[in-house]
């Protein structure tokens with residue numbers, strides 16, 4: 001891009017907009033209804049963590065889950081973006097983890113409270129290197145996987161998404177203007193499960209990218 005380098009989007013302090021329950025198999029494994037409209041929530045830029053730094057377990061959870069997701073990096077901002085023009089707003093992608101304190105989320109759900117502490121804590125958004133748009137010609141048909149300590153836990157394909165990337169960009173931008181450097185997490189396929197301190201997480205997008213993160217104790 002121009003003055004700033006989009007390949008280091010996590011340093012910009014832009015929004016992270018997350019889509020929930022965008023894969024029917026994941027909605028079902030947590031006994032949630034399959035949505036008829038996208039479910040949105042946010043993470044702050046302080047949630048970003050890149051390879052070389054650990055994922056920290058918040059002190060208040062005893063059930064931290066991994067969710068592997070395709071992230072879409074916005075290159076050109078806009079409001080009320082047409083679905084037919086949505087892909088022109090994409091600069092590239094990143095493999096992302098939507099780390100989730102599942103016990104806290106369950107508590108929030110039962111009380112009808114927002115998910116902020118379950119989803120938006122420090123290091124809740126591990127990201128891979130930036131992947132330029134040309135390296136994923138069809139983002140609606142790529143395979144994602146995640147292993148914990150070398151054991152496969154998640155394996156899915158973005159073709160299983162309920163709402164497509166162009167639809168999501170258009171839908172989100174009707175309510176929340178998108179800006180250059182924003183990241184959209186597009187939801188997770190089934191297989192989410194708990195991680196413990198000292199676990200090693202590895203994830204990848206087919207032959208495009210792999211990344212690894214260690215889970216660590218949070219010093220208080």
Ligand SMILES: O=C([O-])CC(=O)C(=O)O
Pocket residue numbers: 018019020021022023026030067098100105186187188
């Ligand atoms: O916490 C959840 O189950 C919702 C979510 O983020 C997803 O489906 O990716």
Ligand SMILES: [Mg+2]
Pocket residue numbers: 018019020067069098187188
């Ligand atoms: Mg998620």
